[in-house]
Amino acid sequence: MKKFFSILLALIVIAGCGNFGKKVSKDYLEIYYKDGITKEQAEKALEYFYPKWQDKGEETKRKSIQLAKNGDTINFRMVSNMDVMDKMDDAVFYTTGNELSSELFNGAPVNVVLTDKKFKTIRTYVFKEMTKPNYGEKVLAGNIEVYYKDDITAEVADRMATFINQSLSPKNFISFQAGRDEGGLLLIRMVSNKEKADQIDDKEFYALAKTISENVFAGDPVVFQLADKTFKPFRTFEYKTDADPMAEEMTE
Incomplete structure (x- = not known):
């Protein structure tokens, strides 16, 4: 990875x-x-x-x-x-x-x-070999990589990577993972630096979740998570299309 x-x-x-x-x-x-x-x-x-x-x-x-x-x-x-x-x-x-x-x-x-x-x-x-975790298959667009699993297809993952790369134009690599949570909701994880993420307004992450939902997933509800480099989440937001258009922060 x-x-x-x-x-x-x-x-x-x-x-x-x-x-x-x-x-x-x-x-x-x-x-x-x-x-x-x-x-x-x-x-x-x-x-x-x-x-x-x-x-x-x-x-x-x-x-x-x-x-x-x-x-x-x-x-x-x-x-x-x-x-x-x-x-x-x-x-x-x-x-x-x-x-x-x-x-x-x-x-x-x-x-x-x-x-x-x-x-x-x-x-x-000292080096010790570790079992490589399965993050899913991967597509790459510019400096954006998207791992996809469950019922997310390569075509959808590629569309997501391309859209985010064009929207953010990042200078450094950013890793995402797209899949489903236990309830079947769309789950998007973004690898983030926790210390830096804590300095960013929650609305910025909600806006990103909303933008990805509307431009890649036809407006479907999204559970959006900030995660460490192993995709272990440390912050969760939920974008609900049938709710008040404000971010609901679930965990921190």
Whole structure:
């Protein structure tokens, strides 16, 4: 699954001066590479991360990572804000290692290493293979990916991805999932950064749910959820066509 690692977006910072290896960079993002990592691998990682970690509508803070090889294992080292990292579930980092393994390094083990500004190790999450969850089939339009399941067809999912991409024109990847809840209602989930989502007015999410309903699903009622990168919801809204045209926030 192409994840944009939004949950780590604000937590990686720029490295201090030092001999950290060769470097490739693009705007806000710099990637150092050494110990058997090739320039081609570093450039592939740069192009992979750049759109995922870019803030929309504001200047993105500088971020530094380092790639190094130890035998057959890749060490993915990132300069980190530990005040925030300490509050995160370990599963986030183990999942990240699995994603990098499959997306960038042809299945090679990837350790996730949190470091200070001089790439001195603070904490290491040694790679452990995880069972890949089934999020459904996937379609992609620009920087929008939609996973679809239950009775949602590829045609409908593609229409949804295309519409959202044209409407939002996002600079970074955004992941959605379309399916049905236990009661058969249309269920739309959007991967979101909880800290940033908490700063956005609820009406914005209701408006998005309403727009998707009207332009993709012929005005059908929608249960719209904000979710983490594993599509586990943390906030739910319900758009009811037969109710007062205001958002009903169900859980938080």
